[in-house]
Amino acid sequence: MKILLLEDNKKLNEAITKRLKLKGYNVLSFIDGKEAYEKITEGFSCFILDINVPNIDGIKILKKIREFYSSLPVIIISASVELDVIKEAYDFGCNDFLKKPFFIDELEIKIEKLCKIQNDKIYFDENSYFDFKSALVVINNQEIRLTKKEKLLINLFLTKKNQVISYESIENYVWEGNFASLESIRSLIRRVRKILEKDYIQTVVDTGYIFKIT
Structure with missing residues (x-):
């Protein structure tokens, strides 16, 4: 922990x-x-x-x-x-x-x-997870290192999984209070979608995104 x-x-x-x-x-x-x-x-x-x-x-x-x-x-x-x-x-x-x-x-x-939290790994499915200790995504036993913004975005999604996250919330959290254009946010989303392979990130029209996992 x-x-x-x-x-x-x-x-x-x-x-x-x-x-x-x-x-x-x-x-x-x-x-x-x-x-x-x-x-x-x-x-x-x-x-x-x-x-x-x-x-x-x-x-x-x-x-x-x-x-x-x-x-x-x-x-x-x-x-x-x-x-x-x-x-x-x-x-x-x-x-x-x-x-x-x-x-x-x-x-x-x-x-x-x-504070005793048993799971430092948050699973997307049985073969994919995010490791909070190392800040790595692991998919089918392959470790994927993330950029700082990719890590922050996944961290935000997992702390608010299955909740709608607005563009503004992503901007404030991932860009740490600095300005980010809508295209910059969408570009980051595309990169993370590619990393995760499956369609966990769903678009909420004119609002933001939701990270859907069970």
Whole structure:
């Protein structure tokens, strides 16, 4: 399981990272909010966020996560005891809140409870899947490496499978807030359709696309 940890206290960050790696988790840790913000689409199964960190705070990162991942677990860790801060964290979709100081054992328990996701591989059918750990598509045992935009598009489709995704949502997620023409989006869709071979991606006229899998 791949975990994103954001904690600006270097010693605490290192201690948590070391403990979680000993448990067999794949941990990417950050002390800067902006750096963490730029990595949230990298196929994580769980997020652990401090609130008061440099550049972009944990609440803003939580809001961004929830734009694209409605169900992935987010644990907030913070020294703040202000009710408004705690309420805001829950309002924006955190799954649990852990007040500093805490025993790392407490955090481990919450991770085991909330974040243990059994499948790091999402299957399109019995012979094809996307591996969140390696960000590879595997079709009939053949590994296919993706460009960054291809990976982001598939990641978006799989987090919102069987849901209509608008052109605007694709632009915001895949182009990370930069402008993308409709033709650029269609060109990317054509490339991904070719990679996947089967027609999982269906066009919703004048709206966007839907990724149909069971």
